[in-house]
Amino acid sequence: MKIKKLAIVLMLPILLTGCWDNVDLTEINIVTAMGIDKAEDGKVIVTVQVVEPAALQSTSSGQGGGGSTQPKPVFVESYKGETISDALISMKSIVDKRLFLSTIQVLILGERFCKDGINEALDFLHRDYQSEYLTDVLVAKDVTPEQILKIQSDMEAIPAMYIKGTIENTAIRAKVKRTMLINLFKDIKNKCRQVTIGQITKVNEKTVKTEGTAVFRDGKLVGWLDQYQTRGYLFATDKVKSTIVNIPVTNGKMSIEVLNSSGKLDVEFKNGEPAKLSIQVNLEGNIVEYIGKETLDSPGDIYKLEKILSQEVKKEIVMALNKAQKDYSSDIFGFGTVVHKYHPHYWEKVMDEWNDVFSKLPAEIKVDAKIRRAGLIKSPMMKDE
């Protein structure tokens, strides 16, 4: 009995060892951003941006002091392989420690990679248990992902965090489509809605710009939307949280801050065939800036402004819709979802040619804008009066 008890006591420490797969923080490379591009020979180039926690501490605490050569807080390495996982594993020939992928903040796709199609190519990210499904995805325009990841920002020690920050504030400007990995996976095999991903460009060695949207058709990059078309697209798909819309007024300009917006898509059917696309957007805003001479004091003035605001927003939506229908023939809005949900029999017939059907349909766009408040002053400052 005593031996049995002793044996149990001796076995207890086994439980204290923790996880089998436990890896110390000092033995992993924390990847903050990943870039995927395709080389001319069809191979995949994977770029990783890895943080050096030790160096990060010294840059934040001892800035300017010492004068000795500061180690860089991140390093960027690329490797070419047959597949993403092959490149990542083979990269160990130039990187010393295990690459830890769960911390990826942004994923940047190269233009060539996107043009060849992302549907199948992203399988690894979907399958790997380490992937973080909430990673932000961007498409690099005119530059390679590697060049984007090599920037050194003054605003953040880690470039990936800086890039992530610029995407997150799309909530207040609505000029870039925010796509996370999970959104991508949801839409990749979905015939009802085509994939769109935010666009990133390089300004100089220190800054990048996230503005605009990359448009895909059947998983292949077909074109871009500029910032205003992007906003029209976001208005229509109910993704605008807040933004500034500039409207022309007599002898001046005015900026309206949109605080609330909701967009609704519908497809009207006649005799079992789709007859018309309809987009209904309701929004509310405040006047935040007015450079002009007219006085603002009666409700009538506001009604006039509301009308102009509606037209302005409508113009952006029309631009985006035209681009999607005429230039790219790609249902990025997701009208297909409506057809699929409410007219499943028709959808079954038209599923594979939906993008072409979509491109030929006329559209009715209604924007109902309300201006609620005007800030701390009513009319603009004027000298005489």
Next chain:
Amino acid sequence: MEKARISSLQLFLLITGFLFGSTLILNPATGAKNDGWLAILIGGAVGTLLLAAYASIALLNPSKTLVEILRDRFGKVIGNIIAILYIWYFIHLASLVFRNFGSFMLTTTYPKTPLEVIIAVFALVVMYAVNSGVEVVGRMSEILVPFVPVIAVIISLGILTVHDFTAFLPVLENGISPVIKASLNLLTFPFGETIVFLMIFPHLNKRENLKKVSTLSALSATGLFLFIFFRDITVLGSHLIYQATFVPHLTSVLIPGINLEPLFNVNLIIGGSIKVVICMYAAVNGLNQLIGANDYRKFTTAVATFCVVLSIWVYENIFEMFDWAENIWLYYSIPFQIVIPLMLLFLSLIKKGNPAHEKSIE
């Protein structure tokens, strides 16, 4: 038989915990894509009836376990043979749950840990619970099972930002047959598996509550399945649901800013362990009664070891596991879950209607 007694609440929690079990990771209803909710409704309704039928069998044969009922109704020889098959079925079921659990852990959390280690450690706890007896298991369920719905609600609240509430449309896009198939699957896994509770029912302290408790637990499990299904489909959409290996896990990793994945694992461990404990308890008790030994605990270690080995040996890869759960389990289970129980019910009703037999009991 063990003299242990469990309360109605404990039985309710045991059955619901058992039904949640591995259904939380491997939900057969996803086979029907958008119409999974229909499959859950149909499967749940029929499953509730099935559970009520099991309860009636137990009520018609008061304070007898499945093995004893089988012997009474089919005669000693045939009854014993069927009892052996049932014991095999319970052991097989336990090892399948072991394997589901191990596969899940390996895929999502511990890719480098050997499957054997995870399952063996799990089995140690299960053995301890089985040896402690049904009273302890009942009390354990009182503490643990309430966590399951609470965690499901917590995870759902975390993803409230997504609001495509019409994601389950269109209804019956691919016709009724996938729905029927999925609901049949759901009926045999998990509802029909509650046949093992015929080994537990005699322990209930208030026998008159039996029917109420079992139907109520089947209904509440159906409710939770529906809730989880609607949550998953609004968050993921039907395309991703069909593609994902472990659907609710995928939902739980989508919550921004916080990792609730461990909560989900907790959920699974609670459901899975209750399921294995019940199966193993039923198996060792059945074996004990079959042989006429005096203590079922003598068999626990042997049966548990066998289960662990079987669970590792039973599938070559994860696709076999899914294939088995979706396509084969149904036909393998029907005799155990529907045919024999219905015969038992029928025979019991006949015996009850025969006054000569009543007299012989008195």
